[in-house]
Amino acid sequence: MFEAVAFYLFAFLTIAMFYITVTTSQALYALTALAAGMIFISAFFFILGADFLGAVQIIVYTGAVMALYAFGMMFFDTTREVKEKQGNKFIVVGLATLAAVMVVAIFVAPIVSTNMTAFYPMVEGAGNTQEVGLVLFTKYLIPFEVAAVMLLVAMVAGIVLAGKKMDLSLTLMSAEQAKDIDDKDKKVLS
Amino acid sequence: MEIGLNHYLVLSTILFAIGLVGIMRRKNLLLLFFATEILLNAVNIAFAAISHYYGDLTGQMFAFFVIAIAASELAVGLGLLIVWYKRHGNIDLDTMTSMRG
Structure with missing residues (x-):
């Protein structure tokens, strides 16, 4: 129950943050939303029991990568609005097709690999x-x-x-x- | 309701689709980089989820290497971007047509 609540909460937050990142016209908003999304993603790693990966996610992405982006943005003119490509019909159709194909592939993948066995199984009695x-x-x-x-x-x-x-x-x-x-x-x- | 592997895979797909949309519609190269970070993170979630539900650590190892590759790609890409900005004064993708034959 707790796991489900946490999953849906963080899923909603992550999707919202990344949606802001790809749609906003302000570069600084995009940077902040991306940093928040990275932190929320580390929550999934903690839920999944991959504690070390979650810590690395926070340190590397929000510590190093975001600092590097912020440093890079000092070089560029980020105060003006970002111009966007005008909507191209072919790109929209292509994107929709690609996304649909990907969803089908991802749903089929676990069915194909039901007989998958662990290559390097978890060690008993050791932390992550x-x-x-x-x-x-x-x-x-x-x-x-x-x-x-x-x-x-x-x-x-x-x-x-x-x-x-x-x-x-x-x-x-x-x-x-x-x-x-x-x-x-x-x-x-x- | 129990959270299964499919929940995580669906979330990963949604995030990956968001990243793809970002790559397709962004003109500014810095924001294009943001979209690639989203793609890599979406894949990392899928790796960690599969690693958890199959009891195998290989997924987490791949996630670590993906993070390392993302960090080095960013360092080189940002350096190139700074060089381009010093020379041309903008980082719009549409102006980078010097390779057009």
């Missing part, structure tokens, strides 16, 4: 975080490492793309050139 650690650091160690390398590459790419004067190399230029650039920076600042 402990179980996640057991599986992540044994069966999924290599994907975990690859994901770490991918995050490192993404971090370097983000710094190089967003940073200033990243096309210059201080190690490759001579001392005079480096000093010139340094002086120019000081002149700009003062």
Whole structure:
């Protein structure tokens, strides 16, 4: 009973928030609604017993991703209204068809896979975080490492793309050139 | 009424459809990114629900990797967006026609 109430409450809240995100013409409203929707989604993870995933959802999405979006929005002109595409008949028809096909596929999928068995079953007498650690650091160690390398590459790419004067190399230029650039920076600042 | 796997899958479908609508109608690239985040989150709900109802942790593992991919995609995408904005002064999708043959 409690589970049902929580599910329907958070389902309604999440759908409402994401609906606001895709329909509002104010970028700041979209950002706030998206952050709220992410928090509400973590509630589903807690209901489903995936405590660690819920905590990661809150930390990564509302902590890191939203902060990064807010940082990015400082660069862009977000105060003016966002222009929207004018309604195209073909896009509307295509979207409706795609959504209908997807609903059918999702309803059929559990029927097809009724004989599915657990590949890595839950360990008895261990908390969710402990179980996640057991599986992540044994069966999924290599994907975990690859994901770490991918995050490192993404971090370097983000710094190089967003940073200033990243096309210059201080190690490759001579001392005079480096000093010139340094002086120019000081002149700009003062 | 007992909440089953289908409830979560229906919710995931609705959220995914909302994200698709957002991707189709948004012109501003930043708001297009928001819509992709919605898509990834919708899939994460389905993964976590299947993981719970089949007693298998693989779904949660996939959800973790999806979150990692979303974070790195965002870092690179936002960097590219900042470069584009510095050069052209807007981030409207319709102005990005330099690749048109």
